[in-house]
Amino acid sequence: MTDHFEEDSYQSSGTANILSREVVRLLFSYLFRYRRFLFAAMALLVFIAGARLLVPYISGYVIDHFLIKKGQSFTRARLTEWPAAPPELEKLLKRGTVLDDTTVFILSRDLSPIAPKAAGAGVWTLIESPAVSGGAAEKIEECVKAGTVLRYGDNRFLFSDAALDRFSGAEMAGLRQADWLRVAWYVLIVIGLFLVQFVASYLQIIALMKLSQYAMRDLRLDLYRHCLSLELSFFDKNPVGRLVNRITNDIETLNEMFSSVAVAVFQDLMIMAAIVAVMFFTDLRLALVICASFPLIAVITIVFRDRVRSAYRAIRTKIAHLNAFLNENITGIRITQVFGREARQFARFHAINHDVYQANIKQLMVYAVFRPLIDFFRWAAVAGVIFLGAQMIAHASLSFGVIVMFLAYIANLFEPLGDLAEKFDIMQSANAAGEKILSLFRANAAREIDSKESSEAFRPRRLCGEIRFHNVWCAYAPDEWVLKNVSFSVPARGTLAIVGETGSGKSTLINLLARLYPWQKGRITVDGVDAAEIPYPVLRSNMAVVMQEMFLFSRTVRENIVLGAPYDAARWDDIIRITHVDRLLARLPKGAEEMVMERGATFSAGERQLCAMARALYADPAILVFDEATSAIDSETEKLIQDALRHLIRGRTSIIIAHRLSTVRSADRIIVLDKGSIAEEGDHATLLARKGLYYNLHKLQFEAV
Numbered sequence: 001m002t003d004h005f006e007e008d009s010y011q012s013s014g015t016a017n018i019l020s021r022e023v024v025r026l027l028f029s030y031l032f033r034y035r036r037f038l039f040a041a042m043a044l045l046v047f048i049a050g051a052r053l054l055v056p057y058i059s060g061y062v063i064d065h066f067l068i069k070k071g072q073s074f075t076r077a078r079l080t081e082w083p084a085a086p087p088e089l090e091k092l093l094k095r096g097t098v099l100d101d102t103t104v105f106i107l108s109r110d111l112s113p114i115a116p117k118a119a120g121a122g123v124w125t126l127i128e129s130p131a132v133s134g135g136a137a138e139k140i141e142e143c144v145k146a147g148t149v150l151r152y153g154d155n156r157f158l159f160s161d162a163a164l165d166r167f168s169g170a171e172m173a174g175l176r177q178a179d180w181l182r183v184a185w186y187v188l189i190v191i192g193l194f195l196v197q198f199v200a201s202y203l204q205i206i207a208l209m210k211l212s213q214y215a216m217r218d219l220r221l222d223l224y225r226h227c228l229s230l231e232l233s234f235f236d237k238n239p240v241g242r243l244v245n246r247i248t249n250d251i252e253t254l255n256e257m258f259s260s261v262a263v264a265v266f267q268d269l270m271i272m273a274a275i276v277a278v279m280f281f282t283d284l285r286l287a288l289v290i291c292a293s294f295p296l297i298a299v300i301t302i303v304f305r306d307r308v309r310s311a312y313r314a315i316r317t318k319i320a321h322l323n324a325f326l327n328e329n330i331t332g333i334r335i336t337q338v339f340g341r342e343a344r345q346f347a348r349f350h351a352i353n354h355d356v357y358q359a360n361i362k363q364l365m366v367y368a369v370f371r372p373l374i375d376f377f378r379w380a381a382v383a384g385v386i387f388l389g390a391q392m393i394a395h396a397s398l399s400f401g402v403i404v405m406f407l408a409y410i411a412n413l414f415e416p417l418g419d420l421a422e423k424f425d426i427m428q429s430a431n432a433a434g435e436k437i438l439s440l441f442r443a444n445a446a447r448e449i450d451s452k453e454s455s456e457a458f459r460p461r462r463l464c465g466e467i468r469f470h471n472v473w474c475a476y477a478p479d480e481w482v483l484k485n486v487s488f489s490v491p492a493r494g495t496l497a498i499v500g501e502t503g504s505g506k507s508t509l510i511n512l513l514a515r516l517y518p519w520q521k522g523r524i525t526v527d528g529v530d531a532a533e534i535p536y537p538v539l540r541s542n543m544a545v546v547m548q549e550m551f552l553f554s555r556t557v558r559e560n561i562v563l564g565a566p567y568d569a570a571r572w573d574d575i576i577r578i579t580h581v582d583r584l585l586a587r588l589p590k591g592a593e594e595m596v597m598e599r600g601a602t603f604s605a606g607e608r609q610l611c612a613m614a615r616a617l618y619a620d621p622a623i624l625v626f627d628e629a630t631s632a633i634d635s636e637t638e639k640l641i642q643d644a645l646r647h648l649i650r651g652r653t654s655i656i657i658a659h660r661l662s663t664v665r666s667a668d669r670i671i672v673l674d675k676g677s678i679a680e681e682g683d684h685a686t687l688l689a690r691k692g693l694y695y696n697l698h699k700l701q702f703e704a705v
Helices: 013-068 087-095 108-118 135-146 169-175 177-229 232-237 240-282 284-291 294-331 333-338 342-394 400-442 506-513 536-541 557-562 569-578 581-587 605-618 635-648 684-690 693-702
Strands: 070-075 103-107 124-128 149-152 156-159 467-477 480-490 495-500 521-526 543-546 623-627 653-657 669-674 677-682
Touching: 013 108, 013 177, 013 240, 013 400, 070 108, 103 108, 103 124, 124 177, 135 149, 135 169, 169 177, 177 240, 177 400, 240 284, 240 294, 240 400, 284 342, 284 400, 294 333, 294 342, 294 400, 333 342, 342 400, 467 506, 480 495, 480 506, 480 521, 480 669, 480 677, 495 506, 495 693, 506 521, 506 623, 506 653, 536 543, 543 605, 557 569, 557 581, 557 605, 569 581, 569 605, 581 605, 605 623, 669 684, 669 693, 677 684, 677 693, 684 693
Parallel strands: 495 653, 495 669, 543 623, 623 653
Antiparallel strands: 070 103, 070 124, 124 156, 149 156, 467 480, 467 521, 669 677
């Protein structure tokens, strides 16, 4: 028997990790079916990450090289003052601005690695190709004579801070015109990077949306196909609302995981790693200040992950209970209202709804702690950079541009960490949903629905209908036998009636014949072939069952009866006439095209049974089963149907299960079940003559009390 899949148990940490890995494998098994979209998203990620990494770097570069532009000049004479010129200085000389044959200007930004050795020569501001006019030219000449401005050729000047203070804003704009033009070019480069990031992000979103929708489509199809293959015992033990939640809400949660988190997390990790690498390469001291909080953040993240996993597993379980309760109670709203149980059901819903509320509050409390802590560490890093950076600037060992670059990188570094809380929300919700979906996939399927063996490995397609039960035992629960050592046979095109008290096992016989449930002992054969060896499509296409519970789909009356089979007008007219469905269609405004409300709520029980009988007969089966098919039909309609049945059972094997013995009188053979065993068998007259169980049942129904 199929086991009930458990939703309420909470996993240990180790088990949860294993399930998380299984969920990841499930996700990627569907993702890699459309790997071209995944690879495209990853390729676009390079452009997105590159743009986010370059913009802060360019900002710092522009500040130091074109806005502030402070540094020192070096000559060969100064190099000889040191016993051995540091290798770093030799490299920097090659990167500096050549002022003349013996002098090179090096920016403070580039000098920061060797600041203690390079200090003491004075800090200057380099101005190249100034637009000099009017009083500005005279001020420059005066400063050159005073030594506060050093001239190198006609287009390079070194200004001291004292000299810069003598010029107005308009004059400085003219002096720095060349730098402003370069800044404008870099602004265009930044705008270009943003455009590249925009286009790459747009294309990445399109790729991810297609990836997630294709993957979710396949997962939904596979999960629904698996549900169709499950034994009925599974549905007996699991609420419909819970299963609907698995195929709809839980898969949609995984879809959000696909489209919003999967690549985004990888993108954030890649950007964070690149930022940390650039910071350490640029300035080790500031990088260490920022990274000092990482161990604490790691511990907090681990604790948060465990707490939010438990919180989300509880949320998913409570929501599943809520959906199951709503589905059951809305479906049975008539019973609730007829028996006046509205207040009681509302109280139960209030309790379940409060449990959902409490579970969400616990999750929100975890989130409310995590995000502020990340913000605290972010601003602590900003404060540390400003404090240490100010001291380093004062000692000429750091430039303003580097400070600006680090502050921008802090925002890009801690923003993903803060967003990680929301991503954890989605990831843990998806993990919980994935666990539920996996538990449904683990439920034992009876057999694949679309098995290719159906019509190829078994012939003939049309069965004759000879049925034999050989010492069959069946139990829905261990050691609780519903059928005990049952043996009987029905010849092809014969009629068998099964009677007995409620719970004697009558419907179970039909469930076993259709292989809706498994049997534990014995053997069932159809046309001499073990029923377990006959493919499901072949066996069930040769059977039609009119059950006690008449289910109609929310489609037209015609679609409910034809049920996907090819439409034959002559056959249709014959069947609706024989089953008296034509009387029902005559009163409907649209006739056979009238839409049936959910579960046939607008039809009477007798009308639903008539439609169900017409559906079974339209399938033209080799084996026809009536399971209490006339239990809700009035006496007049029952007589009409019994008359029709005498014509319809010709040419096919028929099994009739009934409480009303008037329905089974004409059967070739009748078996009487008592507590799961065959107590009597024979035709109507023989069983009456024995004056056993059948006789007593007949007496109760037909003799006046």
